[in-house]
Amino acid sequence: MDSVQSKRLLDDYGVPYSLNSGSIPNEKNNRFIKSPTEKYTKNITKLEVKEKDQKNDNEKIYVCVRKRPLNSNEIKREDKNAVYIKENKTVIVHEQKLKLDLTKYINYHSFTFDYAFDSDASNKDVYDQTGASLIEHVFNGGTATYFCYGQTGSGKTYTMMNPEQGLFILAAKDIFSLLQKEKYSFISVYISFYEIYQGQLYDLLNNKKKVYAREDNNQQVCIQGLSEYECFSENELMSIFINGKNSRVTSTTGSNPDSSRSHGIFQVVLKDKSKKNLPIYGKFVFIDLAGSERGADRDDTDKQTILEGQEINKxxxxxxxxxxxxxxxSKHTPFRQSKLTQVLKDSFIGNSKTCMITTISPSSMNIDHTLNTLRYAHRYSISTK
Structure with missing residues (x-):
């Protein structure tokens, strides 16, 4: 094999592609391209989508990973792509290491999840693969939960709370579309939005008034004092959401100039207006968790930011x-250890269905955070199967 051809078969660290990912380099720029089997929703047949949805119907909790593209700062400093997605399920991480004699080598890590989305997958692709069974579950009277977990700057808020194409607005479109059907004419939609900051709950739709998590006689978690707004359209829902989003706590950290420092919880509750006291018929909860990395890794010296990070990780x-x-x-599940687990209780017990979206950075500079995130999510995935 000549030297030119040999060079094309090596990755950014000089390791042959054939040893790990199964992908091939592009002839023009030697960058990774996916094989034809690694395309997303746009190339998946209706039969395949139906089979995937049926699989989700049988699962109470499922876990997905989403890799974002390299951002402008990473491209500027010439970071390498160290994360590869294989067959829409497997995440392969190339971790560069040094031997004692300072020789470079690659340590390969592989994780398998229910779904794995590459950097060219849109929010719509993610929703099309994961959202159908959740919507169906809500309209069958259950509780559905979407939540994003990952390092600050890995794309959690963009995935979950983007005003134009976040998972919450894509789900809202389907909800209001279904409500046009005669069989669902008895349902009304109510919206609430709150955050958990420093272990306390604040109503984002009522001047950040402090509210409280309580359990009723049926051991169901209720947020005492939380305001609710009846919503009649997707546009009205968006207006309510924007008002709450603008009140959420953010700050500049070493990792992200606009980092969410609180856990944001947006609830869409379906109520039966044909019955007295408007009992809850179904509920869809969207949770944007705060970033997961350590303050020391972000080079943060501000005391408040450090305290925020400690509470987030706790x-x-x-x-x-x-x-x-x-x-x-276990006979006892410690939901009362934190306000986050207390309000998430309904997402894990009873008539519930939950999807965890794990977001990761592809940058070689973020390998430690990416591996920590994937290990956390992988334990979660194994635990719930």
């Missing part, structure tokens, strides 16, 4: 403990 650790307890079928 709540995420509590979430992991709840998942572990559910996996081990």
């Amino acid at each position: 709540s995420l650790l509590a979430l992991k403990e709840c998942i572990r307890a559910i996996d081990q079928e």
Whole structure:
């Protein structure tokens, strides 16, 4: 094999492609391209989509990974792409290491999930693969939950809360479309939006008034004092959402100039208006979790930012403990360890269905965070199967 051809078969670290990813380099620019089997929704047949939806119908919780593209700063400093998606399920991470003699080598990590979305997948692609069974579940009287987990700057808020194409607005379109049907004429839609900041709950639709998580006589979690607004259209829902989003706590960190420092929870509740007291018929909850990395890794020196990070990671650790307890079928699940796990209780018990979207950066500079995120999500995936 001549030297030119040999060079084309090596990745950015000089390792042969054939040893790991199964993908091939582009002849023109030596960049990764996907094989024909690694396309997304636009190339999936209706039969395949139906089979995937049927699979989701049988799962109470499923986990997906979404890789974002390299951002402008990463491209500017010439970061390498170190994350590859294979067969829409497997995430392969190339971690560069040094031997004792300072020789470079690649440590390969592989994780398999229900779905894995590459950097060219849109929010619509993610929703088309994961949202259908959730919408159906809500209109069958259940509770559905979408939540995003990942490093600050990995695309959580863009995926979940983007005003134009976030998962919440794509789901809202389907909800109001279904409400046009005569059989659902008894349903009214109510919206609420709150955040968890420093272990406290604040109503984003009522001047950030402090509210409280309580359990009723049926051990169902209720948010006492939380305001609700009846909503009659997608545009009205969007207007309500924007008002709340503008009140959410954000700040500049070493990782992201506009980092969410709170967990944001947006609820769409379906109520039966044909009955007295408007009982809840179904509920869809959208959760944008705050970033998961350590303050030391972000080069943060501000005391408030450090305290925020500590509280964020404490709540995420509590979430992991709840998942572990559910996996081990423990008699006691520690939902009261944090406000986050307390309000998420209904997403894991009873008539519930949950989808976790794990967002990751492809940058070689973020390998440690990416691996930590994938390990967290992988344990979650294993625990719930």
